[in-house]
Amino acid sequence: MKNLRKIIGLFIFIFVTGIIVTVISINTTLNEKPTTNLVKAKDTIYLIKKGSRTV
Numbered sequence: 001m002k003n004l005r006k007i008i009g010l011f012i013f014i015f016v017t018g019i020i021v022t023v024i025s026i027n028t029t030l031n032e033k034p035t036t037n038l039v040k041a042k043d044t045i046y047l048i049k050k051g052s053r054t055v
Helices: 002-030 036-054
Strands: none
Touching: none
């Protein structure tokens, strides 16, 4: 019976650890900020070059 309790405890520990790791990984992927700053910088450089050509 003691071995059965150890085995059940081990499986519960693995299960809880898996849930915690999954929740943390999902939260990190949802909290990532999109990289829109790079696109804005490219658009600004394009507009500056276009403006200097027309002048």
